Amino acid sequence: MGTRLLEVTVNGRTRCDAVDDATLLVDYLRRSVGLTGTKQGCDGGECGACTVLVDGAPRLACITLAASMAGRSIETIESLAAAGRMSPLQRAFHEHLGAQCGYCTPGMIMSAEALLRRDRAPTEDAIRAALAGNLCRCTGYVKIVESVQAASRALAEGER
Amino acid sequence: MSSSIGAASAEASPPRTVGHPTPLVDGVDKVTGRARYTADLPHADALVGMILRSTVAHGTIVGIDVSAARALPGVRAVVTGDDFAAPYGVIPIAQNEWPLARERVRYRGEPIAAVAADDRASAEAALAAIVADIAPLSPVFTAQDALAEGAPLLHRDKAGNVEREVAQDFGDVDAGFAAADLVRERRFHYAEVAHGQIERNAAVASFDPERGELTSRSTTQVPYYLHLAIARCLGLDRAQIRITKPFVGGGFGHRVEPLNFEIVAAALARAAGATVRVEQSREDSFLTHRGRPETDIRLRLGLRAGGEITAVDCEVIQRGGAYAGYGVVTILYAGALLHALYRVGAVRYRGLRVYTNTPPSGAMRGHGAVDVRHAFEALLDEMGGELGLDPFALRRANLIEPPWRTANDLQVNSCALAACLDRVEEASGWRERRGKLPRGRGLGLACSHYVSGAAKPVQWSGEPHAVVNLKLDFDGSITLLTGAADIGQGSSTLLTQVAAETLCLPIERIRVVAADSALTPKDNGSYSSRVSFMVGNAALRAAEALRDTLVEAAARTLGVAATEVVWQGERCLVRGTDRELDFASVVAAALAGTGTLTVKGVWTTPSEMQGGRFRGAAVGSTAGFSYSAQVVEVAVDEETGAVSVEHVWVAHDCGFAINPLAATGQVQGAVWMGMGQALQEETQYHEGLALRPNFLDYRIPTIAESPPIDVTLVDSLDPLGPFGAKEASEGSLHGFAPALTSAIADATGIRLMALPATPDRVLDAIVRRRREARLESMRANRAAAAAGERTNP
Ligand code: FES
Ligand code: FES
Numbered sequence: 043m044g045t046r047l048l049e050v051t052v053n054g055r056t057r058c059d060a061v062d063d064a065t066l067l068v069d070y071l072r073r074s075v076g077l078t079g080t081k082q083g084c085d086g087g088e089c090g091a092c093t094v095l096v097d098g099a100p101r102l103a104c105i106t107l108a109a110s111m112a113g114r115s116i117e118t119i120e121s122l123a124a125a126g127r128m129s130p131l132q133r134a135f136h137e138h139l140g141a142q143c144g145y146c147t148p149g150m151i152m153s154a155e156a157l158l159r160r161d162r163a164p165t166e167d168a169i170r171a172a173l174a175g176n177l178c179r180c181t182g183y184v185k186i187v188e189s190v191q192a193a194s195r196a197l198a199e200g201e202r
Numbered sequence: 203m204s205s206s207i208g209a210a211s212a213e214a215s216p217p218r219t220v221g222h223p224t225p226l227v228d229g230v231d232k233v234t235g236r237a238r239y240t241a242d243l244p245h246a247d248a249l250v251g252m253i254l255r256s257t258v259a260h261g262t263i264v265g266i267d268v269s270a271a272r273a274l275p276g277v278r279a280v281v282t283g284d285d286f287a288a289p290y291g292v293i294p295i296a297q298n299e300w301p302l303a304r305e306r307v308r309y310r311g312e313p314i315a316a317v318a319a320d321d322r323a324s325a326e327a328a329l330a331a332i333v334a335d336i337a338p339l340s341p342v343f344t345a346q347d348a349l350a351e352g353a354p355l356l357h358r359d360k361a362g363n364v365e366r367e368v369a370q371d372f373g374d375v376d377a378g379f380a381a382a383d384l385v386r387e388r389r390f391h392y393a394e395v396a397h398g399q400i401e402r403n404a405a406v407a408s409f410d411p412e413r414g415e416l417t418s419r420s421t422t423q424v425p426y427y428l429h430l431a432i433a434r435c436l437g438l439d440r441a442q443i444r445i446t447k448p449f450v451g452g453g454f455g456h457r458v459e460p461l462n463f464e465i466v467a468a469a470l471a472r473a474a475g476a477t478v479r480v481e482q483s484r485e486d487s488f489l490t491h492r493g494r495p496e497t498d499i500r501l502r503l504g505l506r507a508g509g510e511i512t513a514v515d516c517e518v519i520q521r522g523g524a525y526a527g528y529g530v531v532t533i534l535y536a537g538a539l540l541h542a543l544y545r546v547g548a549v550r551y552r553g554l555r556v557y558t559n560t561p562p563s564g565a566m567r568g569h570g571a572v573d574v575r576h577a578f579e580a581l582l583d584e585m586g587g588e589l590g591l592d593p594f595a596l597r598r599a600n601l602i603e604p605p606w607r608t609a610n611d612l613q614v615n616s617c618a619l620a621a622c623l624d625r626v627e628e629a630s631g632w633r634e635r636r637g638k639l640p641r642g643r644g645l646g647l648a649c650s651h652y653v654s655g656a657a658k659p660v661q662w663s664g665e666p667h668a669v670v671n672l673k674l675d676f677d678g679s680i681t682l683l684t685g686a687a688d689i690g691q692g693s694s695t696l697l698t699q700v701a702a703e704t705l706c707l708p709i710e711r712i713r714v715v716a717a718d719s720a721l722t723p724k725d726n727g728s729y730s731s732r733v734s735f736m737v738g739n740a741a742l743r744a745a746e747a748l749r750d751t752l753v754e755a756a757a758r759t760l761g762v763a764a765t766e767v768v769w770q771g772e773r774c775l776v777r778g779t780d781r782e783l784d785f786a787s788v789v790a791a792a793l794a795g796t797g798t799l800t801v802k803g804v805w806t807t808p809s810e811m812q813g814g815r816f817r818g819a820a821v822g823s824t825a826g827f828s829y830s831a832q833v834v835e836v837a838v839d840e841e842t843g844a845v846s847v848e849h850v851w852v853a854h855d856c857g858f859a860i861n862p863l864a865a866t867g868q869v870q871g872a873v874w875m876g877m878g879q880a881l882q883e884e885t886q887y888h889e890g891l892a893l894r895p896n897f898l899d900y901r902i903p904t905i906a907e908s909p910p911i912d913v914t915l916v917d918s919l920d921p922l923g924p925f926g927a928k929e930a931s932e933g934s935l936h937g938f939a940p941a942l943t944s945a946i947a948d949a950t951g952i953r954l955m956a957l958p959a960t961p962d963r964v965l966d967a968i969v970r971r972r973r974e975a976r977l978e979s980m981r982a983n984r985a986a987a988a989a990g991e992r993t994n995p
Contacts, residue, residue: 078242079235081451083400084484088897091400119235132233137225139867143690144232145401145451151233174906177897179400179452180690182874183905185867 050111052077053121061108067101068092070108071118079119079148083177090176093149094118100156102175119148122155130196131155131189140189142180150176154190162197164190219703220925223863227695227714228449228688237449240404240421241481248406249278249318251470251480252325253463254332255489256307256314259559259890260341260354263305263334266315271331276324279473280332282315286469287437292427292459292564293660296365296526298357299562301435301465307336308356308524309561310890311489313462318470318478341559343890345498345521348556356524356557365522365555366530368818370537372609373548378513381547382504386585387515389500391956392573393884394521396493397566398902401451403482403490405464407471416472417444420464423453423687424727425717430661431460432468447717450689454875455565456492457689458729459527463490488885488895492527492564495520497536497573503581504547509591509599511582512547516540518574519554523562529555531660531821532563535570538822540578542608543619543651543829544600549609559890565729567875568652568935576880576957579648579940584953592636593647593944594627597831611814612823616928618855618918619649622831625853625914630833636948642838643848644949649831650936653824654857654920654929655732657812666804667732668740669723672701672748674799678789680705680712680748685725686737687717691931692864693733697741699860700924704745705752706771707785723802731929734860735826736805738924744803751799755792756783808922826920828933829855832873834941838949843965845946847877847909852937854913857920857928868931870911876938878903882958 048061052075059074071077071094082104083091092103095117122129128136131151141147150173157164157172164172169190170183178186231237268280283304291297303314315332319325342348342356348363356363379385405420416438422428425445433440450457467480482490497520504513518536522529537551568575586596598620606614626647627633636645659667671683682701688694694714702709715721725737749769756774757764760781768775775782783791792799813823832852838845852873859865882901886893894900919926943954952967 072242076244077235078238078244081239081401082241083402083451084897088484089400123234128230128233132230135233136229139225139229139863141226141229141232142692142867142871143399143401143452144229144237144449145239145399145690147232148235170905174904177400177902177904179398179454179875179902180871181867182870182872182877182911183908184870184874184911186905 046109048108048112050113051115053117063109065108066104067106067108067111068103071103077118077120081145081148083145090153091146091149093152093176095152095156098156098159100153119151122151131158131193134189134193134196138185138189138192140181140186146176146178150178150186154193158194158197163194217703219699219709220860221858221862224695224699224861225863226692227698227709239401239449239451240406240419241402243406243419243448245406245477245479248477248479249320249474250322250325251316251318251467251478252329253313253466253480254315254329254334256303256310256312256336258307258336258338259310260339261307261336262339263303263307263314264337265335267333268315271317271328274324274328274331276320277317277328278320278476279318279470280315280328281466281469281473285473286435288434290431290435290460290465291526292528293526293530296530299525301462301469309559311561311892312524313466316466316470318474318476341890343558343560343887345519345556345558348558356559360557363557365526365557366533368533368537368551368553370551370610370816370818371549375513375515375548375550378548379504382512383507384585384589385502385504386581387500387502388581388955389498390577392497392576393958394493394496394563395566395879395883396488396491396885396900397454397456398900399452399454399456402484403461403463403487404480405467406477406479407467408477409471409475411475414442415444416442416468418464418468419446419448421450421457422447422464423450423457423689423729425687425719426685426724426727427458428460428464429719431465435465436468436472445719447687450687453689453728454567455569455729456487458565458727459492461490484897485895488892488900489561491523491561493885494566494572495522495532495563499573499577501577501581503585505585505589507589509586509589509596511544511600514541514546515550516574517552519556520563521558521560522555523558523560525562527562527564529563532565532570534818534821536574538610538612539571539651540574542610542612542822543649545602546609560887567872568932569730571652572879572936572939575650575936576939576943580943580953583646583940583944583947594623594632597623597649610822611819613811614827615922616826616857616918616920617829618916619829619831621916622829622853622855625916626831626833626851629851629912629914630835632833642840642949644836644838644945644947646834646941646944646948647831648937648940648944650933651827651829652929652933652936653730653822654735654826654828654923655824656730657807657823657825658820659726661726666806668725668736668805670697670737670740670744670803671723672744672801674748674789674792676793678711678786682712682714682741683722684714684716684737684741685722686733687728689728691728691868692861693728693737695864696734696738696860700738700741701745704742705749706769731932734927734930735923738860738927739805740803742803742924743805744801747801747803748799751801752788752792756788759783759787759791825922826857826928828929830934830937832934832937832941834938834945836942836945836949838946838964840950840968843961843968845881845959845964846907847881847942849909850911852911852913852934853916854930854934855916855918856930857923858917858926859915859930860925860927862915865915865930866913869913869934872931872935873911873938874903874908876935880939880942880957880959882960884958
């Protein structure tokens, strides 16, 4: 097992860190970078809690090698709030109770973020399809769908 | 409950805070990723703690050799069962589990040793170097095998592997059946299910050998129980321990009992004189389990032609797993809540909690009562069909009217089940649609209820059931100190609302500090839906006490009697004048001469709410029952057996919704969790080896297959609840499964007696029915032919 220098952009900042070949992206983000907003809910690829965006596309950080991220741009939940203000999705999840315990929330919001960037006015079916890899044990998903719809409306009304 | 000042403040405007949808006070932290859960806590110097598990389901521990592990580089501590002072268990009378097994192992995956090392690789190497010599004993994996004559015993003091046998009789059951117009008996089977909270288990424990102090932060629902367990198992004075709860990612009962990994983390920290982080895998939390037990039920009901329930005769067998845990309470809940929902003539209940070589079962949302609710409602539905009664009419024939004492001596002070039935009947379009849906579609109804907190906590100390402190300081901010653990249900928000409403202040003035044993008053924890009711009541009383103090200070300053002060929070007035004082001046006046104010509010459940006099009577007793009715619409594919839930309408009597947003979310989550159990979730073992210890094989529903769930919150203004509030979640879980199977019966004519309703079970039932129908028609044809031969030779 080797170690290499990884040059990568995390939430808009370029950094260079030594990583082991076997280091997973979720551990790199949480332990090396110190961004603990990205969660881990399973032992690999089962729950979606670790979803981050890699070059704008959702990706499971728990089954991604950090070393494979050279030159890529990673966005985590911490990147969404601008100057401390919640993004439309974050605000919607807060106000519509899309988050109860909040543990699935970072992954859920990042999956929804990828969707809304692709399609600002998704149908309910499209929302359900985009979030089908994100498990939540608290909400029954009803208010998660409502939260994404509310964020979509906020975008349409030109918030931010 | 109301003070002398109450009359004055009653002139204030209608509720401004309670009753309004309120986003969670800690919601911003959750959606921004700032919230720190246990595994997120920064501890650069923490050692890595890891646990070695038994690969044998039942065996005698001949020896555990840790010398090689101890000698490895980077290894700071190794502990085994011998390092603990006492066994633990959530119920004081049934503590038979060691944090690491001693003498015997009783399930595959039971922890047997643990290490703390500089890094993960060293810890893994140390685990691999431990030599466990375990002589296998013959195991028992099912309740039937465990109960069989001559079965190997798991615990020497428990003959026949029976942890607890319950026998309860209320009224004349035989006379009840004799008076019935229809008697039916059915057998039901329910798979074992798991909580599946998305956050994995973790604990961070630190020990300071200089001061002899242990601190623990952990994924717990009940920091108090963990506090007691660590003190007991490590032989520490309770005053040497501090427990704090970070953000917790759900519980659903998994984290009510103290769990082995938390106690082990503490033991490792002490052994290493350091901070130790134990992070458990998803697989580990399935092995630790504590979920709903596999359950077999035999149920006989007697009904009159009009639907009145004359007699109930029920036998429940729960496969409890290897240790006691909550077992005694679970088997008692099954009996207590089996029939207390309705007016029933007479009841015979027999319960058996059985030890097996599988991971211990425990409390799971709807503790003990979910499977019996299915059996009861399902059999009611079937018998109602035979009697030609509409499911709504059948329920209405058996409604209780508060104040009411149930057959098993539980007190009911408020019940709006009738209104719940009306709401879902209308919302679902039952009258227009039932019986007129296309083939394969069906509607089903079920009712349910649940406690708002157990009236007798298992740790009975004579203290009040809940205590809340409020601190008011020079800055005009109020800190609400509570031991209640917010695990996502929104308890901190609700307590803030209760205090703000009572003080007529905006919620922004109130900050919650929760669940830190060094700061906050002890709390019995987040289980049995107790927090809104009990801690809410304590918060209400604390806020009243603070308001009284503030009103008196205002009265002194204004030179009037306290009864002349109209309290409006941010300002107060002298009645009938325009003389007023703003909040800052009142605070200054109240603090002058005494300094920072701390007031206390307590809640004690009245003794008449604490159940009857028979053995086990305390279980099921509560100060307030919630009620729920729900209608489920299904579509069944008769070619594949696939069942899809199209829509759920649920009405929940939560007394009064202090936070309608959270209450609606809780009810939706509970109904949906009931759906997971009813449709697809089940653990599975092969020779005691967990076969589904992950979220691919243990199938929690995804958003793609989850239905719309329409919630109506129904008020009943409970006389004891804070602002009339009661439980607003667990009660609606129970109704899903029976509403589902009744809907499947409506759609296909098939009555499922075993859950979950997986496609294979449903298809089996469909095929079996087709075969029976074919045989039936062949027999009929043959009989007709034979009859024909006889008449036309
Ligand atoms: S943590 Fe990555 S999918 Fe579960
Ligand atoms: S909010 Fe708790 S898991 Fe989704």
